[in-house]
Amino acid sequence: MPFMEFVxxxxxxxxxxxxxxxxxxxGITLVFxxxxxxHLAHGDLATLGAFAALGVVTIFGVSPWVALxxxxxxxxxxAIGIDKVFYDYLSExxxxxxxxxxxGIALMLRALVQVIWGVDTETYTRGIVRPxxxxxxxxxxxxxxxxxxxxxxxxxxxxxxxxTKWGKxxxxxxxxxxxxxxxxxDNRKVTMLxxxxxxxxxxxxxxxLGINTExxxxxGWTMLLPMxxxxxxxxxxxxxxxxxxxxxxxxxxxxxxxxxxxEYKAAMAFAILLLILLVRPTGLLKGKVL
Amino acid sequence: MSQSVIEQSVAENIELPGYSGKPILxxxxxxxxxxxxxxxxxxDMQVSEQEIVVIVGPNGAGKSTAMKAIxxxxxxxxxxxxxxxTNIAGWKPNRIVQHGVCYVPxxxxxxxxxxxxxxxxxxxxxxxxxISDSLxxxxxxxxxxxxxxxxxxGNLSGGQRQMVAMGRALMLNPSLLLLDEPTxxxxxxxxxxxxxxxxxxxxxxLSILLVEQHAKQALAFADKGYVLAAGSNRHEGTGQELLxxxxxxxxxxxx
Amino acid sequence: MELIGLLNYxxxxxxxxxxxxxxxxxxxxxxxxxxxxxxxxxxxFAVGAYSSAIVTAPESxxxxxxxxxxxxxxxxxxxxxxxxxxxxxxxxxxxxxxxxLAIATIGVAEIIRLIVKSEGWLTGGARGINKVPRPFGDLSxxxxxxxxxxxxxxxxxxxxxxxERQISAPWGxxxxxxxxxxxxxxxxxxDIKARRLEAFIFGAAIMGLGGAxxxxxxxxxxxxxxxxxxxxxLIWIMLILGGSGNNRGALLGVAVVWIIWSASEFLTDQLPxxxxxxxxxxxxxxxxxxxxxxxxxxxxxxxxxxxxxxxRTETKTFQKQESAAK
Numbered sequence: 001m002p003f004m005e006f007v008x009x010x011x012x013x014x015x016x017x018x019x020x021x022x023x024x025x026x027g028i029t030l031v032f033x034x035x036x037x038x039h040l041a042h043g044d045l046a047t048l049g050a051f052a053a054l055g056v057v058t059i060f061g062v063s064p065w066v067a068l069x070x071x072x073x074x075x076x077x078x079a080i081g082i083d084k085v086f087y088d089y090l091s092e093x094x095x096x097x098x099x100x101x102x103x104g105i106a107l108m109l110r111a112l113v114q115v116i117w118g119v120d121t122e123t124y125t126r127g128i129v130r131p132x133x134x135x136x137x138x139x140x141x142x143x144x145x146x147x148x149x150x151x152x153x154x155x156x157x158x159x160x161x162x163x164t165k166w167g168k169x170x171x172x173x174x175x176x177x178x179x180x181x182x183x184x185x186d187n188r189k190v191t192m193l194x195x196x197x198x199x200x201x202x203x204x205x206x207x208x209l210g211i212n213t214e215x216x217x218x219x220g221w222t223m224l225l226p227m228x229x230x231x232x233x234x235x236x237x238x239x240x241x242x243x244x245x246x247x248x249x250x251x252x253x254x255x256x257x258x259x260x261x262x263e264y265k266a267a268m269a270f271a272i273l274l275l276i277l278l279v280r281p282t283g284l285l286k287g288k289v290l
Numbered sequence: 291m292s293q294s295v296i297e298q299s300v301a302e303n304i305e306l307p308g309y310s311g312k313p314i315l316x317x318x319x320x321x322x323x324x325x326x327x328x329x330x331x332x333x334d335m336q337v338s339e340q341e342i343v344v345i346v347g348p349n350g351a352g353k354s355t356a357m358k359a360i361x362x363x364x365x366x367x368x369x370x371x372x373x374x375x376t377n378i379a380g381w382k383p384n385r386i387v388q389h390g391v392c393y394v395p396x397x398x399x400x401x402x403x404x405x406x407x408x409x410x411x412x413x414x415x416x417x418x419x420x421i422s423d424s425l426x427x428x429x430x431x432x433x434x435x436x437x438x439x440x441x442x443x444g445n446l447s448g449g450q451r452q453m454v455a456m457g458r459a460l461m462l463n464p465s466l467l468l469l470d471e472p473t474x475x476x477x478x479x480x481x482x483x484x485x486x487x488x489x490x491x492x493x494x495x496l497s498i499l500l501v502e503q504h505a506k507q508a509l510a511f512a513d514k515g516y517v518l519a520a521g522s523n524r525h526e527g528t529g530q531e532l533l534x535x536x537x538x539x540x541x542x543x544x545x
Numbered sequence: 546m547e548l549i550g551l552l553n554y555x556x557x558x559x560x561x562x563x564x565x566x567x568x569x570x571x572x573x574x575x576x577x578x579x580x581x582x583x584x585x586x587x588x589x590f591a592v593g594a595y596s597s598a599i600v601t602a603p604e605s606x607x608x609x610x611x612x613x614x615x616x617x618x619x620x621x622x623x624x625x626x627x628x629x630x631x632x633x634x635x636x637x638x639x640x641x642x643x644x645x646l647a648i649a650t651i652g653v654a655e656i657i658r659l660i661v662k663s664e665g666w667l668t669g670g671a672r673g674i675n676k677v678p679r680p681f682g683d684l685s686x687x688x689x690x691x692x693x694x695x696x697x698x699x700x701x702x703x704x705x706x707x708x709e710r711q712i713s714a715p716w717g718x719x720x721x722x723x724x725x726x727x728x729x730x731x732x733x734x735x736d737i738k739a740r741r742l743e744a745f746i747f748g749a750a751i752m753g754l755g756g757a758x759x760x761x762x763x764x765x766x767x768x769x770x771x772x773x774x775x776x777x778x779l780i781w782i783m784l785i786l787g788g789s790g791n792n793r794g795a796l797l798g799v800a801v802v803w804i805i806w807s808a809s810e811f812l813t814d815q816l817p818x819x820x821x822x823x824x825x826x827x828x829x830x831x832x833x834x835x836x837x838x839x840x841x842x843x844x845x846x847x848x849x850x851x852x853x854x855x856x857r858t859e860t861k862t863f864q865k866q867e868s869a870a871k
Contacts, residue, residue: 038644096643108833114826175401184384184416228648263663270652290642
């Protein structure tokens with residue numbers, strides 16, 4: 001196979017898909033690292049974000065790119081609200097109870113989308129977009145935006161975590177929660193902040209999946225496994241690891257069709273997950289093991 | 291409410307014979323523990339201004355527990371803990387920190403994935419405005435840390451980690467510092483260094499409550515010592531008195 | 546006529562409650578007694594259903610088959626197959642906190658769904674496996690249903706008895722010890738990994754048996770019969786509502802939730818058809834909400850785990866106070 005064919009039909013789609021996974025995985029790694037549980041409603045929160053953007057597009061007739069920030073803010077408040085109404089009451093119980101609760105939230109969020117938008121497949125815009133040719137690399141504008149947006153969003157988050165007082169407080173809470181509390185960090189504020197960021201990231205990943213493919217009520221749930229595989233592959237609690245993990249999972253899924261039947265593309269995430277748990281549970285960048 | 295006021299005034303009026311200086315911490319009849327069982331069965335202690343007070347005793351005597359009780363990390367079911375004239379029993383740790391008490395736990399006392407500098411910044415989390423004066427003070431106390439300020443704390447040696455932990459606790463300029471076995475697992479060189487810093491801190495005006503396994507060395511420079519056993523006071527006296535006490539020596543100092 | 550219809554419906558419901566009971570008992574071994582989070586119940590159910598169907602169904606041009614083994618052999622095959630799937634997953638994931646098992650079991654269910662859909666030579670693809678023999682299938686409709694119900698009840702009781710026996714044996718005490726205090730159990734030198742793996746496989750095998758009973762009852766198994774999320778979730782809410790760690794609670798939870806679920810379907814069927822989709826998913830939403838309410842207001846379920854056999858409450862209060870201290 002010619003090299004450019006590999007780049008255009010396997011590598012680039014892999015990077016685009018990987019960017020979408022990365023946005024989700026960064027959120028999962030924040031919840032896993034700071035709040036210390038596996039958030040199973042993550043994919044369905046992304047679905048909600050994608051459909052919220054669709055709602056803005058259909059009601060106000062604006063471009064999907066205008067709808068994205070609205071969906072982000074909406075999901076941030078949804079995530080905070082879900083925590084306040086459901087998870088927060090379970091905070092003194094074993095963490096696995098919150099995991100269970102999040103499985104229920106996943107079901108509820110999806111049912112909500114199905115009640116409001118029905119079960120049909122939707123799109124943000126109609127018509128076929130042909131890829132442009134940049135020096136032999138064939139890529140659509142929206143795919144370029146997806147990759148740039150992922151790096152931009154994660155970049156802003158990175159600076160926030162490294163440079164600001166509350167960003168450091170989040171890292172401290174992830175690093176050593178007891179000592180963070182002893183230092184006077186307000187647990188509730190960090191929790192709220194984390195959920196706000198997670199909501200924003202969820203909306204972004206759902207939106208970019210929607211704009212590159214279609215919107216379906218199950219779109220987020222099917223992303224859950226690849227996103228978790230990316231999180232654990234990168235190292236739990238590692239933002240940069242989640243990006244690397246997301247890109248690897250995306251690229252592996254897209255290139256796997258060269259070796260295995262296309263139906264089993266989705267199985268690659270599972271294979272990566274089991275493999276990394278077997279050989280290096282801390283992940284590539286030495287994260288936590290809960 | 292009224293009861294705690296009474297306890298408070300009682301506690302303030304206690305004058306232990308032979309010791310001078312304004313009391314910073316006064317514990318009276320403190321009982322408490324994890325779960326339903328009381329580990330502390332009535333502990334009395336006093337730390338005065340510019341004093342190093344050492345708690346010694348056998349394993350399981352409740353030394354660390356007493357310290358955690360002061361810092362609000364376990365349920366206090368009886369007695370009073372008066373710091374700077376206010377009963378802080380039952381307060382949450384973040385409030386206690388703001389009241390001028392800082393605590394260095396025995397283990398997990400640093401942020402491993404943050405730099406030395408960030409660890410110190412986290413120590414000053416509750417402070418608003420400029421913290422450069424405290425940073426400067428801590429770096430003067432621990433010159434080693436200044437050189438390696440951008441190193442991740444998890445990559446340091448045990449002794450340096452302990453310095454980061456103490457430095458973090460000093461960032462809020464506390465009036466009382468609680469150190470839980472700061473020398474555990476350290477080489478003799480680092481142990482001596484930590485003890486020296488502790489003495490310097492006292493000389494600079496700080497009151498320090500110290501739990502120590504190295505009882506002999508610690509009592510040698512302590513202004514006062516308490517021997518705890520089975521969750522209550524067994525002996526007390528100046529460091530020298532305890533070192534000279536035959537029973538104490540036989541029981542806890544290994545002859 | 547009306548009475549016969551009602552009786553038929555009642556028997557039909559009872560058979561389903563019996564099948565769900567097996568799944569709930571299987572989950573109770575994993576979660577209730579051992580603290581293992583299985584979010585892929587539907588996967589083990591499917592493996593059992595398809596294994597038993599393949600082993601017992603007549604020759605077909607569509608899927609693997611023609612072995613025509615007795616139904617009992619099919620059921621044993623179902624248990625073995627589900628257990629065999631559980632083994633490697635447990636082997637990899639049980640070293641970690643149960644969060645990892647939850648994710649991995651979601652993955653297992655997903656992969657099994659993929660295989661069922663894609664490997665037509667094995668499973669008949671979308672058409673599934675038909676002509677699965679049904680015990681007492683030659684009798685007239687009502688008697689056949691009643692006979693199958695009796696069979697299901699007998700199996701549920703046998704499984705119930707086997708679990709109760711196992712749980713009151715040293716094995717069960719050890720499991721609860723591990724669940725309630727892993728550190729202490731390790732300190733006592735118990736081989737935790739092996740015990741937890743046993744519980745995970747044991748539970749999965751029972752779920753597989755539940756799948757087999759379902760396939761033989763329906764005389765067929767198709768991919769549509771397995772909605773991974775809803776099936777898994779219903780079992781969870783049944784166990785939690787009934788009382789995890791208590792087999793009788795699990796059975797009660799199955800009956801209560803299945804009746805609520807079916808009654809709500811009956812209600813939504815009365816709605817005009819244009820609301821059909823909304824109504825269907827409102828039911829799902831409500832069942833999700835029910836879990837949240839149970840977790841918050843009655844986490845021990847209707848029939849809590851009996852006290853005395855367990856130190857769980859003690860551990861809980863301890864944890865509570867510790868976190869309160871923080």
